[in-house]
Every structure is written in C-alpha cells, then in structure tokens.
Amino acid sequence: MGDEEIVLLDEAGAAVGTAPKASSHHRATPYHLAFSCYLVDDAGRVLITQRAHDKPTWPSVWTNSCCGHPAPGETLRGAVLRRLGDELGVRAGAGGFTLLLPEFSYRAEMDNGVTEFERCPVVRVRVAPPEAGTVRPNPVEVAAAEWRTWDECLELAGRPEASPWYRLQVEQLDPLGIPADWPAAPTSLLPPALSW
Template identity: 65%
Template sequence: MGVEEIVLLNADDEAVGTAPKGASHHRDTPYHLAFSCYVVDTEGRVLITQRALDKRTFPGVWTGSCCGHPGPGENLRTAVLRRLRDELGMDEASLASVSFTSVLPGFQYRAVAEDGTVENERCPVLRATVPANGPVRPNPEEVERAEWWTWERCLELVDRPQASPWYRLQLAELAPLGAPLDWPDAGERDLPPAVRW
C-alpha cells in the first residue's frame, strides 16, 4: 500500500497540491480536505466511536462514526465508502445499502491537540443511513470502541472532555436540525470546489 496523500487547499477551498498525510499533521498543519460521517441506522441510532489509543492525532477521543481524507481525484462518496470499509469493517452488502446525505457541506474547523498537533480542515459532514443491526467490525488500529447511541446520548457527549473538538463544533450545527433521520439534505452547492459529490 502506498503513502496516503491529502489534498491541500487554498483560501477558496480549491485544490492546490497534495502532501503525505502522516508527514503533514504537525504544529503547522496545512489547510486540507477531509470529511466526517455519521452512520445512522433506520431506528435513528448513531454509531459513535472512540479513536484508537495509539493514533498519532487525538488518540482516545470520542467522536462521530468515521472521518478521513479524500485522496487526489477521489470523489466524496468513494472516500467515505473506503473509510466505512477500512475503519469500521462494514462488509460489501452493508456498503451497497448505504444512503448518503450531505448534511453540513460547508463545515470547516481548526483544532489543537494536547501535544500541539493541529487539525486544519475543510470537512464536509455526511450522514450514512444503514439498515439496523448491520455488522460493524472496527479496525483496532483506527477504533478503540464503537457503540450505537441514542441521539440524546450523543448530545450529552458534547459536554464531556472526552469529546473531540470537531464533534463539539459539528453537534452545535447538527442539534438544531433535529433527530439524525430528520437532518435535511443540504445538497452539493456548498461543497468545496476541490471535491466532487
């Protein structure tokens, strides 16, 4: 497997180059393209994960279902499906049934970890709706724990120190939209020019 590359962005969210993912996350991380995904089952439960304890950035924090970086030339849906498979171990049958919704296409944030590592991302947020009781087999290199939570419990996590900074920021925008199955489709208009839907 080759070195994973991230897409670097300018102030207009246009792609201006690429860089190796691992070497790019430090105290002066360049602005780049990412995504967050909330997996919601047909009963309205949300898959919440704890990042692996030995991850280089933000180890052990609790956050949404999965996140990642679209590779150069990779569209958003393909990137999310790749991470649902590689990070959460969703099988091909489950992936074939996923229904995507663009929820917060304009989301971006900057956060600093305890060790000084910076995240600096344009990070569209998607909902992936899946059938209830589908198999999830988290990759232990990525995920310490994965649990199906009610929306009420998701909202309570915001006030706890274990929550990732991007989770808190995203929930501030998601909470007014109502329950996860009610989140409206925000469409493609506010997606960054650097990525296709």
C-alpha cells in the same frame, strides 16, 4: 498513516496541491480536505466511535462514526465508502448518503501542539440490517464503537472526552432535528476541490 496523500486547499476550498498525510500533521498543519460521517440506523441511533489509543492525532477521544481524507480525484461518497470499510468493516450502499454540512471547517490543536486544520464536509449514511449489526472496528483505527441515541450524542458533546470537531459538528446538527430528519444540503456548497 502509510503513504496516503491529502489534498491541500486554499482559503476558498480549491485544490492547490497534495502532501503525504503522515508528515503533514504537526504544529503547522496546512489547510486540507477531509470529511466526517455519521452512521444512522433504522432506529435513529448514531454510531459513536472511540479513536484507537495509539493514533497520532486525538488518540482515545470519542467522536462521530468515521473520518477520513479524500484522496486526490476521489469523490466524497467514494472516500466515505472506503473509510467505512477500512475503519468499521461496514459495506454501506451508495444510496443512503445525505450531505449535511458541506461548508464545515475547523482548526483544533492538541496539548502537544499538533494541529488539525480541515475543510471537512459532514455526511449521514443510513444503514439497515444486516449492515447495522455487523460493525467490525479495525483496532488500528477504532478502540470501541457504540450505537447511541441522539440525546446520548448531545450529552457526549458536552464532555471533555469528545473530539473538538464532534463538539462543533453536533452544535450545528442539533438545530436540524433528530438524525433521521436531517435535511440534505446542496452539493453545490461543497468545496471546489471535492465532487459529490
């Protein structure tokens, strides 16, 4: 996790400080800012990834395309673009962004007690060739990456190898229709600590 800083939040989603990412994820992880991204290609498929096997939180689980933590002062789009490059080698254009679930928040605990506790807005990023065909997973972050149909994504959400946040997000995304039709949510619903 390096020297990355996470943004700590109050219950309303306002920033109340920062902390080192590496030392903040434990049995009493503080509420903090994050995001989840779903890459969608021209055929409406979603890129699903398996987290690297030696990650300290939820190793080896299958989940959405990429996740991350906006740095202090970083916009949501800036954070997503940064992590798409770091995790998947994808250089997406800033124009294909859609905010989907600005108020998504969750708390989940691993078997060893390590907890994730995040306000985690969810976005879709549309990618077309050549970006969709040039996914290059960083093995430090991602063990595998596969393009799947939405029906396959729904099936994964019912399996134990799916991440807890993925299962919760898919439950909220499914009523919105197929990935290509997911509607944009108002950016005004983002937490006060995060700009679009």
